[in-house]
Amino acid sequence: MPDATSPSLLQYGIQLPVQSQSTLYREPWETTAGPDELARAARAADRLGYAYIACCDHVAIPARLADAMGTTWYDPVSTLGWLAALTTRTLLLSHVAVAPLRHPLLSAKQYATLDLLSGGRLLLGVGAGHVPEEFEALGVDFHQRGPVLDETLTALSAALTDEYPSHPGPRFPFSGLAVSPRPAQRPRPPIWVGGSSPRAVRRAALLGEGWLSQGDSLEQLPAQLGLIASVREQAGRSGPFAVNAIPPALYVGEPGWETGRRALTGKPERLAASLRRYASLGVTHLQLRPRSRSLDEYLDQLEAVATDVLPLV
Template structure:
């Protein structure tokens, strides 16, 4: 609903708005889901408007609004296109969100992929990876220390206070998105977790091996989150055409498929139930939470 790309939206979401978004967030909060997520684009070029849609809610404003409507669910930016913004600006925005939500922020960042968006905002698209690498380090410093120090090729700051401070210590988690080798390596080296961008379960195995190898060589230990996106789901026999890429059927069948991700080392799954209207979406959320996930 907060983005209407035809790559994943349902037809009814084209006309959905804040009322439906609030219903879904409150239901997910009540049913025990781990997080709600909001993605990010500032502008969409005309050549991509048909495929991507032009409605993309701002993640900070949207997640802050959802924080006020919920009580325990985490709030994930999946993903904020971090190279488009100075890390001090991002630190200010997301630290405020973490404070106002009582420490529920999960900060997902990525490099972006739309050249015209970078050009419009005056950022070098071809250097976005390097900008993101330095930006994550700078952003981490600004979220960790009230008076952060960072000396880099693009960003440099010291002696400047960044407030308010986030609730989470030493800082909110930073999860890095992207499925190219460079992005996966970046997540392993700089992030607290990796946000897969739709890798199949077969592709995930090699990606996780790369993460393990990079972290081992860099002597990075401790917990590391792996978030995957399985195929779209529908609990029960849908009675309508959900397409070949949707996993539908009895709870046991869906649970068995989802357990395969856990066996690989995946820690979080981003679920997308198929639906024809908001009420069916809410019903599917409840069926997944009560009938499928306990089996996983």
Template sequence: MSLACGIQLPVQSQSTVYAEPWEAAAGPEDLVAVARAADLAGFDYVACCDHVAVPRRLAAAMSTVWYDPVATLAYLAARTERVRLLSHVAVVGLRHPLVTAKQYATLDHLSGGRLVLGVGAGHVREEFEALGVDFGRRGAVLDECLDALRAALGPEEFPEHHGKLHDFRGLGQRPRPAQPLVPVWVGGSSPAAVRRAALKGDGWLPQGDPRERLPGQVERIKRLRGEAGLAGRPFTVGAITEPLYVGRPAWDVGRRTLAGPPGALAESLRAYRAMGVDQVQVRFRCRSRSELTDQIAAFGADVAPRL
């Protein structure tokens, strides 16, 4: 089985952990150009992140640039043709599940069934407090939101859910998603997040796990799903690769970057498949939009076919 590849989009989130200097002055057309390049290169998905607001204490590291994922993915859906649209990740506990379902069902409907709903618990206390959500119970909130979203994104026009936090029935929502089942991938690498992904998700999105930690996480997911009687159901295991550069860079791309000819990159990335990973999320080192789109094209033409 081949290894699918997706890309976390630049520009729409600009944490100092990964943003390149050119992104600070970039805008919508740069974002579109990158998404279209990924679409043309055969990438499986494009992804964007979610933060409603960033507190001053974290702004220097995280920045305050975080485009809304629903608006951004809808904008890009209209400018692309086949690439899937992933929220990586939506902090769904910040919003009522009926609101979240309405937004993402509409996105799936308008895009012709290209949505992958990636969800996570969140980590910014002030964000929760400002929106009136209990930060200390965010894991439990996410668990119930997942159950509520399963109901609200299903085929029923009048979904029904009865939980401790949310209770709804007899309220119609249209349009319905184009997909019979919207895939839900759960993000996070804590023991609670991995368990949540295994038992409640259709896939797992790790958060910064190095390669050497992945086999243990994958084995735990398999064990949890087997014990719950879920082993035979489809499940997508993801990974985030090291920063990449296709070819021999003429500038300092950093010691952690995986750089070299296509064959060498492909050989290194194939190791993820051997660990039980189904899809990898990549990000390329680049000094400009044009260098990034060139990297995406080169990866699609010369690396991805070898995976």
């Protein structure tokens, strides 16, 4: 089952601003921001001790979804590789790479290189994807994305673990091919699996070292963690297992502007008490997103969360 953790062991990361601009969460200032703002946010997270910085993944957005999802989605390998050179300690998380869109040998090559160049800071987060047109454009069967992801995960694991990997699967058979350079982490970088459907949660429990919740509430998390514990126990899997949850957006203090009904606002003690509830369930990582009206306010909030709120948790 997921390892229980005390509040003092709870770790915190951020989904970087700018690099993904879904209208569900982007701030207005992000629409005109670019590499400079992204770099400042990543450097601040690195300096303030956030455990990871995360980058999303979509190759192309169909017109029917553009209003809701936006059309700006930076490539995770390029973005995290660039930010690796601008940071020193924060981990680099793909949250999530749509793994079925790419051959696992290609993904292994890209992410092994990223892990090596970053000094072993990769967290490989993968998911099944949800945009049919994206799959169609790239010649991948959308309706088979679940089975494809299952095989991709086993193939990725093999290619990231061994220089001469072997994978006999029906979709991606390979052997006798060297895949180098090798990642810095041994035996390979950890793989966290995203998704909140029962099938996705089972996949994470069986094939990953962690689960990336897609916004499950405090009320929903116990059932999800119970499913993970049950599947891992039945499969004989043991050892550390990361559970990453996404609480509502935060604002330290009284904003004086409309932050949305779900945002957590107020004094550090109030915010800390809310975050502490996640730790009590067995969550090991929280992905935080401060509300803001400008990059400077975002950076101020990032620091306030790190210095005023998190020590209380």
